[in-house]
Structures are given as structure tokens and as C-alpha cells.
Amino acid sequence: MSLREPAWRVTARELESSFEEEKGEGERPATYLLSPFGARMNRVLLAGSLSPAESIGRDETQAFWRARLSDPTGAVAVTAGSFQPRAMAQLRAASAPRPAVVVGKAHLFRGRDGVGYVSVRAEAVRSVAESEERACVADIVRQTLDRLDLLERVEKEPGITEAVVREQGLPPSWLRAAQESLRRYPNVDRRAFRQELGSAVRRVAGESGPSRGTLPTPATVTVTRAPPPRPTPPPPSAAERAEESLFLDQLDEIADVSTDGYADLKEVLARASAQGLVADRAEAVLNRLEEEGVIEEPIVGKLRRA
Amino acid sequence: MTGARAPTNGIHRPASMTGRALLSPNEVLARALPPMSAEPSTPTPVETRLRDLRPTSSPVELVARVVTSDRREVTRRSDGSRRPVLSGLLSDGTATVRFTWWDPPREGIERGIVLRAVGAEVREFRGRAEVTFGWKTRVGPASPAELPPVDAAEVPFRTVRDLRPGDEGFRIELRVARITPKSVTVGTERRVVHEGLVADRTGSIALSSWSDFGLRAGEAVRIAGGYVRAFRGRPQIVLDESSIVVRIEGADLPEPAQLLASPPRSIAEVEDEGGGEAVAVEGLVVGLLPPSGIVFRCPTCQRTVRSGICRVHGQVEGRADLRARIVLDDGTGALTINANRADTERLWGVTLEEAEARLRSQPDPTLIEEQMLESLLGRRLRVRGAGTRDDFGVTLTPESIERVDIDLDAAAEELTLRLGGSR
Numbered sequence: 001m002s003l004r005e006p007a008w009r010v011t012a013r014e015l016e017s018s019f020e021e022e023k024g025e026g027e028r029p030a031t032y033l034l035s036p037f038g039a040r041m042n043r044v045l046l047a048g049s050l051s052p053a054e055s056i057g058r059d060e061t062q063a064f065w066r067a068r069l070s071d072p073t074g075a076v077a078v079t080a081g082s083f084q085p086r087a088m089a090q091l092r093a094a095s096a097p098r099p100a101v102v103v104g105k106a107h108l109f110r111g112r113d114g115v116g117y118v119s120v121r122a123e124a125v126r127s128v129a130e131s132e133e134r135a136c137v138a139d140i141v142r143q144t145l146d147r148l149d150l151l152e153r154v155e156k157e158p159g160i161t162e163a164v165v166r167e168q169g170l171p172p173s174w175l176r177a178a179q180e181s182l183r184r185y186p187n188v189d190r191r192a193f194r195q196e197l198g199s200a201v202r203r204v205a206g207e208s209g210p211s212r213g214t215l216p217t218p219a220t221v222t223v224t225r226a227p228p229p230r231p232t233p234p235p236p237s238a239a240e241r242a243e244e245s246l247f248l249d250q251l252d253e254i255a256d257v258s259t260d261g262y263a264d265l266k267e268v269l270a271r272a273s274a275q276g277l278v279a280d281r282a283e284a285v286l287n288r289l290e291e292e293g294v295i296e297e298p299i300v301g302k303l304r305r306a
Numbered sequence: 307m308t309g310a311r312a313p314t315n316g317i318h319r320p321a322s323m324t325g326r327a328l329l330s331p332n333e334v335l336a337r338a339l340p341p342m343s344a345e346p347s348t349p350t351p352v353e354t355r356l357r358d359l360r361p362t363s364s365p366v367e368l369v370a371r372v373v374t375s376d377r378r379e380v381t382r383r384s385d386g387s388r389r390p391v392l393s394g395l396l397s398d399g400t401a402t403v404r405f406t407w408w409d410p411p412r413e414g415i416e417r418g419i420v421l422r423a424v425g426a427e428v429r430e431f432r433g434r435a436e437v438t439f440g441w442k443t444r445v446g447p448a449s450p451a452e453l454p455p456v457d458a459a460e461v462p463f464r465t466v467r468d469l470r471p472g473d474e475g476f477r478i479e480l481r482v483a484r485i486t487p488k489s490v491t492v493g494t495e496r497r498v499v500h501e502g503l504v505a506d507r508t509g510s511i512a513l514s515s516w517s518d519f520g521l522r523a524g525e526a527v528r529i530a531g532g533y534v535r536a537f538r539g540r541p542q543i544v545l546d547e548s549s550i551v552v553r554i555e556g557a558d559l560p561e562p563a564q565l566l567a568s569p570p571r572s573i574a575e576v577e578d579e580g581g582g583e584a585v586a587v588e589g590l591v592v593g594l595l596p597p598s599g600i601v602f603r604c605p606t607c608q609r610t611v612r613s614g615i616c617r618v619h620g621q622v623e624g625r626a627d628l629r630a631r632i633v634l635d636d637g638t639g640a641l642t643i644n645a646n647r648a649d650t651e652r653l654w655g656v657t658l659e660e661a662e663a664r665l666r667s668q669p670d671p672t673l674i675e676e677q678m679l680e681s682l683l684g685r686r687l688r689v690r691g692a693g694t695r696d697d698f699g700v701t702l703t704p705e706s707i708e709r710v711d712i713d714l715d716a717a718a719e720e721l722t723l724r725l726g727g728s729r
Contacts, residue, residue, distance in 0.1 A: 003640075003698070003699045004633070004639075004699050006573070006574070006635055006636075006637055006639045007590075007592050007635045008637060009637045043592075045590065045637070047684075086679070101590075101683060103592045103593065103635075123593065124592065124679065124683050126680060126683040126684050128684055132685075134714050135686065136590070136684060138712060138714065138718070138721065141721050142717075142720075142721060143637045145721070145724050145725070166575070169571075169572055169575075170638070171572060171574030171575070171639065172574075173574065197725060198722075198725055201718055201721045204714055204717055204721060205714070205715065205719075205722075206714065206718075
């Protein structure tokens with residue numbers, strides 16, 4: 001059964017702070033963007049001020065438009081291409097920033113530098129009255145607080161069950177999202193995020209005007225990424241250490257007398273073999289030393305100390 | 307007939323069971339069928355209860371009431387001759403099974419009559435027992451008194467949550483949330499069915515009673531002898547002449563007001579439970595599903611007409627109608643609301659006539675849908691209705707759709723408090 005993905009109510013800041021992804025299950029698995037604040041989103045709903053769109057399509061046959069949605073916490077890019085003709089028409093329609101509601105798919109782009117950029121591929125966009133925008137922001141803040149409260153509860157009681165969550169009127173999917181958020185983002189400044197939500201609440205109260213254009217908001221939310229779990233190799237045994245020093249001795253001796261300062265790989269292997277280090281053992285030692293950064297092979301067949 | 311119903315000890319028996327001026331179906335049948343034997347029925351019952359039917363090689367004897375029957379003819383492959391066959395459902399209050407009757411009597415077998423069959427074959431079809439009356443089977447009329455006594459104290463108590471289509475032979479205590487008589491055509495006959503909504507603490511379910519038990523909204527009842535069937539994808543409890551309804555105190559049953567004005571629940575929860583008869587949800591409109599906007603319906607069956615063709619009635623002149631299939635999302639889940647013309651006109655603020663005029667000036671039906679979405683997206687709605695779930699999620703047939711305007715000042719105050727409280 002493939003149920004429709006719910007539209008997670010999120011602020012721009014929460015999207016900006018998200019850079020962990022997860023693949024769903026099934027025949028055509030959906031991709032989920034995990035936020036540090038307990039959202040596991042495929043579809044999202046945002047409200048704020050939408051800037052006029054600019055065309056970023058490569059050519060006319062592949063129309064692609066981008067606008068920015070700013071809410072009191074931050075800003076996020078909203079895009080629409082020819083596969084979302086209605087949303088694209090809506091994006092293109094405006095010539096000035098206006099209050100809007102956007103429903104779309106959260107999309108994570110990872111640049112070459114490894115930095116993630118989140119955008120929203122719009123499915124539906126609508127200009128709304130300011131009161132409607134504020135009502136949507138209220139909805140967003142309320143659900144964000146619900147998620148934060150759940151997250152903090154799960155942190156305190158990791159063994160919390162689905163039944164307990166259900167009793168609070170929250171879906172079990174939120175519990176799984178909270179657990180995954182805590183695992184993927186172990187060090188998150190949630191206090192700072194709550195403070196930013198305060199400005200969204202002021203927007204609900206009508207105390208601040210609609211946010212305009214792109215706000216250069218300072219990144220008050222700093223998240224540190226959990227290092228990916230890597231199996232640590234067992235420390236080398238004494239016998240392995242002995243093999244390594246034997247190998248390095250041969251290498252040094254050859255390098256000392258060579259004209260270019262490199263030790264010829266074949267020569268090292270031959271000498272090591274003569275000393276009783278058989279070929280496949282020598283190969284293993286070579287690989288280990290290279291991995292540890294002790295030696296390097298800048299030219300094929302030529303070794304030197306790193 | 308009106309004076310025939312006499313409530314005794316709170317048990318209401320319908321009029322049709324007590325007195326009748328015309329020949330009873332059993333009398334008709336008695337003329338159609340030869341008498342089986344002159345002996346009085348033996349005191350120890352030899353018949354098998356339908357609940358206990360198992361596919362066996364040895365024929366069984368049973369007494370059961372015909373619930374439905376359908377007559378057709380089967381062409382023999384060997385010589386091309388036609389052989390009549392009657393099939394339908396039999397019930398004895400313990401279970402309902404399908405039956406097939408080869409070479410049945412020409413007339414007299416109709417809904418409601420009680421039969422005794424000796425030498426019926428039992429076989430299994432798709433995991434359920436079925437009975438076949440063949441040339442070796444002797445079938446004759448029986449009186450309702452011969453039906454296996456179903457001691458009300460013997461059948462198990464059930465709750466709404468664990469009722470499944472096909473269930474029978476259970477007792478259940480329910481609150482009647484609402485009930486209204488409705489006149490329907492069954493075949494060629496006009497009949498009155500009392501349709502309503504009943505509930506216990508575990509949930510609510512539709513009720514459809516083919517017999518007038520004088521049910522009123524607000525009453526608490528204990529029901530025995532009903533069965534559960536799926537109607538338009540939703541389970542409902544069906545009562546007929548053989549059902550027993552007893553008024554009870556029902557102190558632990560929910561009040562009707564509670565049922566009809568229950569606060570909205572999360573859509574995730576509704577998805578989990580697979581819908582329900584009285585569902586209330588609140589969320590934002592996040593999209594429309596096709597077909598929304600102007601649709602054309604078959605004038606006979608109201609099905610949507612595609613390319614001028616009705617699925618059942620072929621080429622027809624479709625009648626224009628307005629509808630919206632609204633995707634409502636509350637952040638925990640999403641469901642589809644099938645809004646009818648009146649609701650669509652009210653929410654959209656455009657009437658069918660106006661929409662048709664627009665269609666004439668801009669002959670692109672997708673524009674209509676787009677304009678509709680334009681006015682609905684992001685709106686907060688509270689919807690009550692009956693929900694069914696299929697592979698794509700829950701669809702709600704709404705009873706009421708209301709726009710909800712939230713009090714922004716109150717919301718801001720509440721949220722400020724929540725933010726402050728956690729600092």
C-alpha cells in the first residue's frame with residue numbers, strides 16, 4: 001500500500017538545517033529528507049513571502065523557474081519545471097513578493113564540496129491573504145513544537161513505545177522520525193531553533209510584517225554531522241608489526257642507494273621474499289602501510305616513505 | 307397488520323413474522339413441493355448448524371432460511387439442453403453460506419422461507435463452505451421454529467472494532483446515533499429500509515434494518531441475529547425479520563451527541579483504522595485529484611461518463627455536474643474528500659452554471675480545475691463523514707464540510723506560552 005506522503009509543516013530554517021537523506025522501502029522507494037528537529041519529509045508545506053521567480057532553465061524547451069520563500073526563520077528556494085506546469089505558472093505570475101503557501105517535495109542537492117542545499121520542488125503554489133499566511137505559520141509552528149517536544153521526550157526516554165505516542169494524538173511515524181533525527185544529528189542546538197520560532201510566532205500575532213525577499217539570516221542553528229559509522233580495523237598484531245618493519249627496512253635500504261630516491265617495488269618484493277616474507281604477505285603489508293599513510297606510490301612501481 | 311406487533315419484554319418482533327392474511331411463503335412452498343414425510347420431527351435434532359459445516363464426503367441435513375436467491379439456467383455441454391439452477395445465500399442464525407440448487411421447483415422459493423434439506427452436499431469454495439442440493443437431496447418446507455435454536459446467551463459478544471463483513475452469530479450492544487427510514491426499490495418491489503449509524507466505545511458502524519424495530523436515535527440496544535456485509539466498501543450491520551433487538555440501559559455506551567460531534571482526529575489515525583462511519587478530521591487543502599471540476603454523469607446511474615460512454619449504459623448524453631476531489635492534509639497524513647456539487651459550489655463560490663459559462667468562454671476543462679484549486683489551496687477545512695480505505699489511502703464521503711478560521715491572536719498567545727514554557 002502506498003499512501004500519499006503527508007505534507008510536513010516546516011519552517012524555512014528547518015529545511016535549511018537538513019542534510020541527511022533516507023531511502024524508503026518498496027518498489028519505487030521515495031526519498032526522505034531528515035531534519036534535525038524530527039521531520040522525515042518527502043512532501044512539505046511552507047508559508048511565507050514568495051519572491052518573484054527567475055528563469056534558470058537551460059533553454060526554452062526545458063523551462064525551469066526558481067523563487068525564494070522567506071519566512072521569519074529563513075529562506076528556501078522554491079522551484080518548478082515543466083513537469084509542474086501549474087506551480088510554474090503560479091511562480092511566474094508574481095512581479096513582487098507576496099504572501100504564499102507552497103506545497104512541494106523537499107529536494108536535497110549536494111554540491112561538489114559536499115555541502116547540501118535544500119530546495120522545494122513545488123507541486124502547488126498559491127498567493128494568499130496575509131491572515132491566511134499567518135494561520136498557516138501558526139499551523140507550522142504548532143506542529144514543529146509538537147515534534148520538538150516529542151524529540152526531547154524520546155531523548156529522555158529512548159524506550160518510549162508507539163502506543164504512548166499514539167495516546168498523545170501523534171502518529172507513530174513521528175516517533176520513528178524523532179529517533180532517526182536523534183541518531184543522525186547527535187549535536188543540535190535546539191534552543192537556538194526554538195528562539196527562531198519565536199519570530200515566527202510574532203508573525204502569527206501580526207507584530208512583524210511579511211518577511212521580504214532574501215534575508216541574510218545568521219546561521220544560529222549549528223548542527224554537527226554524526227560521523228558515519230566506520231568499522232575500526234583491529235590493531236595489527238606483533239607479527240604484522242615485524243613484517244612491516246622488515247618491509248620498511250628493505251625499502252629504506254634500496255631508496256638510499258637509488259638515484260631518484262625511490263625504491264623499486266619489484267626490488268623491495270624480491271628482497272622481502274629473500275628474507276622470508278612471501279609475495280601475498282608482502283602485498284598485504286604494502287597495502288596496509290599505504291592505507292596508514294606510511295608509504296606512498298606516486299609513480300607506478302616506485303615506492304617512498306610518505 | 308399494524309396491531310400485530312406486540313412488544314414483549316422489550317423484544318420487538320416485526321409484523322411480518324406474526325400474522326399475515328395471504329399465504330405465507332412456506333405455504334406456497336408446501337404446495338410446490340411434495341411433503342417430505344408424515345413423521346413428526348424427531349426430538350433430537352439431526353441437522354447440522356451452518357456454523358459447523360465442514361466439507362465432507364457424507365451428505366448433511368440442515369434447516370435454514372433463504373436470505374437471497376437467484377435463478378438462472380445453465381447450458382449442458384453434452385447435449386446443449388438447459389438446466390435450471392437456483393443459487394443464493396442460506397442462513398440459520400449461526401452462519402451464512404452459499405447454496406446451489408440444481409433443478410429447483412419452478413416457484414415458491416423466495417427470500418425469507420425456511421427449508422429443510424436432507425442429503426445436501428458440502429464442499430469448499432475459496433476457503434468457505436458451500437452447500438449443493440442435487441438430485442439426491444430432498445428439500446422441503448420447514449417452520450421457522452425448526453431453525454436451530456440460537457440461544458442468545460450462547461453467541462459471543464462482539465465490539466464494533468472487530469466486526470468484519472461476513473460475520474454472523476454474534477451479539478453486540480450499541481447506541482443508535484441516528485436512524486431514518488428510506489424507501490428503496492429491490493428488484494420490482496418497494497421496501498423500506500431503516501438506515502442509521504450505531505456505535506459502541508470501540509467505534510461506529512452503519513446499520514441497515516430491513517424490518518422496523520421502532521429504533522430511535524439515542525436508544526441503547528442489544529442486537530442478536532444480525533450479520534455484517536460490505537456496502538460500497540464499508541461494513542454495515544444488517545438486521546432482518548429474524549434479528550432480535552432488546553432495549554438496554556447502555557450506561558457505558560457513548561452518547562449520540564458525542565458521536566455526531568466528536569472532535570477531529572489525526573488523519574494518520576484515520577488511515578490506521580481504515581476509515582470509519584463517523585470520521586471527523588481537520589486539515590489544509592493541499593491539492594485536487596482528477597476528476598475535479600465539471601464532470602458529466604450518466605442520467606440513469608450517475609456514473610461519470612468518459613468520451614460520452616457510460617460504463618454500464620453505453621452511449622449516453624451526459625449531464626453536467628460539479629465535483630471536487632479534495633486532498634486534505636493535516637501534517638500527519640492525507641485523505642481524499644469527494645465533495646458533491648453543493649459543497650463544491652459553496653467552497654469554491656462558483657455555481658455549476660457559472661462554471662459552464664466559463665467553460666464556454668475558455669474551452670479548456672483543466673482551467674476550471676486550476677481555478678478551483680487556486681481558490682481552495684491552503685484553506686483549513688473540518689470534514690465529517692464516512693471513510694473507506696483502499697490501496698491509495700482513505701476516501702471520505704462528507705456529510706459536512708466547514709471552513710475553519712483560526713483565531714490568530716489566540717494561536718499566537720498559545721504558541722508564545724509553549725515557547726516560553728520550554729525555555
